[in-house]
Amino acid sequence: MRYLNKIVFINSAGMPYADISIDGNVHFIGTQGVGKSTTLRAILFFYNVDKLKLGIEKGKRTFDEYYFPYGNSFIVYEVARESGPFCVLAFKSQGRVAFRFIEGSYNKDNYINPENKAMSWEQIRGTFSGTNTYTRKIERYEEYRDILYGNNKGLSAEFRKYALIESRQYQNLPRTIQNVFLNSKLEAEFIKQTIIMSLNEEDIKIDLAQYELHLKDFEVQLDDISKWSIKNRSGEVVARLIADAAKDEKQVADEQIRVLTNQVKNQVEVKKKERDNKISRENTILQETLNKLSEDIKSEAVQVQTRINDIQQQASRALEHAGADTMRLNAIDQELVAIVEELQFIENNRQTVSEYGKDKRELFDLVDKFKSDKKIYENQLAIEKQRHELAKGKLQELVIKRNHIIAGLDASQRRIEEDILTFDNFSLTEVFSKLDPSALIISESVRTTRRVKDLIDEINDKSFSVRDKLDDLLTSIQKFLSHFSSANIFGFKTNLIETSDFFLFAENLKEFLEEDKIAEFEKRTNERFASLIFQIGKETTDLVSKEATIQKVISDINKDFEERNFTGVIKSINLRLSPSANKIVMLLTEIRKFNDEHALSLGKSNLFTGSETEQINKKAVGYLKNFANEITSSKLEVINLSDTFELQFKVVENDNDSGWVEKLTNVGSEGDRYIGQGNDQYHAFKCFQGKCIKKI
Numbered sequence: 001m002r003y004l005n006k007i008v009f010i011n012s013a014g015m016p017y018a019d020i021s022i023d024g025n026v027h028f029i030g031t032q033g034v035g036k037s038t039t040l041r042a043i044l045f046f047y048n049v050d051k052l053k054l055g056i057e058k059g060k061r062t063f064d065e066y067y068f069p070y071g072n073s074f075i076v077y078e079v080a081r082e083s084g085p086f087c088v089l090a091f092k093s094q095g096r097v098a099f100r101f102i103e104g105s106y107n108k109d110n111y112i113n114p115e116n117k118a119m120s121w122e123q124i125r126g127t128f129s130g131t132n133t134y135t136r137k138i139e140r141y142e143e144y145r146d147i148l149y150g151n152n153k154g155l156s157a158e159f160r161k162y163a164l165i166e167s168r169q170y171q172n173l174p175r176t177i178q179n180v181f182l183n184s185k186l187e188a189e190f191i192k193q194t195i196i197m198s199l200n201e202e203d204i205k206i207d208l209a210q211y212e213l214h215l216k217d218f219e220v221q222l223d224d225i226s227k228w229s230i231k232n233r234s235g236e237v238v239a240r241l242i243a244d245a246a247k248d249e250k251q252v253a254d255e256q257i258r259v260l261t262n263q264v265k266n267q268v269e270v271k272k273k274e275r276d277n278k279i280s281r282e283n284t285i286l287q288e289t290l291n292k293l294s295e296d297i298k299s300e301a302v303q304v305q306t307r308i309n310d311i312q313q314q315a316s317r318a319l320e321h322a323g324a325d326t327m328r329l330n331a332i333d334q335e336l337v338a339i340v341e342e343l344q345f346i347e348n349n350r351q352t353v354s355e356y357g358k359d360k361r362e363l364f365d366l367v368d369k370f371k372s373d374k375k376i377y378e379n380q381l382a383i384e385k386q387r388h389e390l391a392k393g394k395l396q397e398l399v400i401k402r403n404h405i406i407a408g409l410d411a412s413q414r415r416i417e418e419d420i421l422t423f424d425n426f427s428l429t430e431v432f433s434k435l436d437p438s439a440l441i442i443s444e445s446v447r448t449t450r451r452v453k454d455l456i457d458e459i460n461d462k463s464f465s466v467r468d469k470l471d472d473l474l475t476s477i478q479k480f481l482s483h484f485s486s487a488n489i490f491g492f493k494t495n496l497i498e499t500s501d502f503f504l505f506a507e508n509l510k511e512f513l514e515e516d517k518i519a520e521f522e523k524r525t526n527e528r529f530a531s532l533i534f535q536i537g538k539e540t541t542d543l544v545s546k547e548a549t550i551q552k553v554i555s556d557i558n559k560d561f562e563e564r565n566f567t568g569v570i571k572s573i574n575l576r577l578s579p580s581a582n583k584i585v586m587l588l589t590e591i592r593k594f595n596d597e598h599a600l601s602l603g604k605s606n607l608f609t610g611s612e613t614e615q616i617n618k619k620a621v622g623y624l625k626n627f628a629n630e631i632t633s634s635k636l637e638v639i640n641l642s643d644t645f646e647l648q649f650k651v652v653e654n655d656n657d658s659g660w661v662e663k664l665t666n667v668g669s670e671g672d673r674y675i676g677q678g679n680d681q682y683h684a685f686k687c688f689q690g691k692c693i694k695k696i
Contacts, residue, residue, distance in 0.1 A: 002164045004046060005085060006078035010111055011118045012067045013038045019108070023080065042067065044181045046077050046088065047148075048174035049141040051097075055181070068092035072118040078106040079164070086162055089134075091121065099138040101147070101162045102128070135159065149173060191575070192642045195553050196546075204546065206539045206588070206639040208631050214532060215628035221489035222621060225522055267455045268423050275416035282409040289402045293395060300391050307384045311377050318373055419452035426456045431463040474502050480509075489521060533620050536627070537595030540588040544644050551577055554647075576660065578646040584630050585643050591623050 009018040013035065020039060028036040041054045041063070048054075051063040060066075067075060068091065077088040085105040090097055110127040113119050119127075128134060135158060138144050145151075147159045150166030167173070196204075426432050481494045488494070490512070496502050512518070554575045561573050580586065598616050648660040 002079060002081045004043065004077060005080040006076075006106060007039065007042060007046075008074075008076040008078070008106060008108075008111075009042070010072070010074040010076065011070050012073045012075050013042070016118070017112065040181055042075055044178060045090075047177045049144055050174075050178070053178050064092060064095070064097060068097065070118075072120050074111065074118070076106055076111065079162075083161075088162075093137060093139065096139075099144050101135045101138070101159065103133050145170070145174065192645075192647045195550060195557075195647075196641050204543055204641045206536075206543060207637075208584070208634075208639060209637045211532075211536070212628065212631045214528075215624060215631070220485050220487060221525065224484050224488040224490060225518070225525055227483045263455065263459075267450070268419075268452055271416065271419055271452050275413070275420075279409070279413060282405070286402065286406055286409075289398075293399060293402075296395055300388065300395075304384060304388045308381060311381050311384070314377065415451065422453045422456055426459075431460065470499070473506065474499075477502050477505060477509075481505075489525070490517075529617075529620060529624060532624060533591060533595050534599065536588060537592045537599070540592040543639070543641060544589070544592075546641055547577070547645065550645065572650075572652045574650045576648050576650070578648055578660075580644050580646055582639070582643050584627075584634055584636065584639055587623070587627055587630055588639065591627065594620065594623060 003023070005021070005023045007020050007022060009015045009020075011017075015035070018035075022043065028039065030036055037055075041056070044054055045051070045063065054063060056063060067073065071092075073092065075090040077090070078085055079088065087102040087104070087106050089100045089102055091100075092098070111119060111124055113123070125134065138147070143155075146153075146155060147162055148164055149170035150160070150163030151168045151170060152160050152163075152166070153168060165173075477496065481492060481496070484490070484492055484494060486494050493501065493505065496505060554577065558574050598620070646662065648662055649658065650660050651658045
């Protein structure tokens, strides 16, 4: 058995030295100011190490100031244990209380010098033998409580021997002691926690936050799946009808666009090939014609030039044949005036004249003949020029005809270029951008006399028709999606904006229907809801499985009170369990019972069919919905073991019977009430202590 055996004040609380044994039932009596409350607060501080929970009134000196005014102020607590006592030394360090655990019983000589004065810590530690007699300084109060109450997690082995009990969940124990010392009001919740912590080191609870996460949007998801089972008056599933309509309209629109695109692509390719072939043929013909005309013109020019040369040669030969110098003749015409002037000179020169006469006979007298021949030759030249002009006219007519042909080709080319430009502009439109030319099949056998421009106009007209069908498709999809929330279980996007989003949804919906994924979702939901019901039932069973143990503890407390009742004023104090009034606990109990009754068949049948177990499944879904609603409304995060039952008191004091209550606030006189509260808390503490002592 381990317990606080002695408390020693050294230069503390106005007392130079005081040694008080508390190794049994101790009764403090005395006049006001002798130190009763001072001693009780020091003892309470040993257990709770909480300066704010010592009952010190406001305006008075603090615990540190009152109990440790000097550097050599100490409180020594001696603790009895099976292997021998140890001491806890409390002192002030850096303005606050700290502790050291000291092996062995209290010895006054270790703290008081021969002059009967308190020593300093430096002097005190010199009186101990060996280096392991005392521990390091403990400054954290949480660490001190862990050592004292045996929460060994994270503690070194040297501290484990100083534990009063061994418990990782000791928090209510110092509070119980505190309530006894301060005569605090007694509430059932506190006693419940004390009893629960005496049962097991494990924290038994149901995590509502986790269930809230699992049940989030559960009702919405069930509603989403049920949409696929709602039928119209004709017995047809409405959602499937809308989905099929959307799918069919998508297929029709795709087919029409594909056909039109094929036609346009084919016609454009055909027109391009026709244009290229026709231009090539006409260019060949035109080039051949131009080459022929060029050759004819060259040939005619050669012939004319040849004819002119021939005429000139004939004239030259005729003159030459007559002995005439043609060059001379030309010069003579120009020198006639000069000749007249020379006549006189000739007359004066007879010899010269004679010779001139000869020349005159041979040359000058033949001038007219020469002129006549010249005129003949000139006429021949004119005839040849006329022939040349006639040939030239014929050639010009041929050129005009060829120009008409070229103009026709130009017009045809302009139409082709206009069609190509129209197609290029069409390729920039929204209609063309939605097509996939790479997926089109080009057929060489397709021929048409229609212009590409006319075909594009027809495509645009049909595009409007397709757009109308597309609008119908979008409307059908929007109508379909209006049945589902944004957080629907299928992951359908309900805020479609771009047309591409609608087409993608139509494709996914088609796949969804063809692969019958709704069955997969139904199966998954069945398994999920059945798993949730089973898990809730299991955790609730685990939680309430301690009920019998708790009842035994309460019986032990009641029995212990009967055996140890040392206050004759209180005739009897009894505790009892009553069902929990917590709505979530009551609902968990119902779910647990439901799971026990239907565990084998629950979830096997489809939630959304009309099988024999449909009512059972609906009831299970109802439980889950109510559970989710209760979690939201209660705002609780966990259900603890203490929530599963209520604890009530019944106190009989003289002729007063409190009846079954959850608080002791009006039991006889004020003193009787404190006695009753102290008794209940004392017996709860004894129960907790007994459970923990067995572990050491």
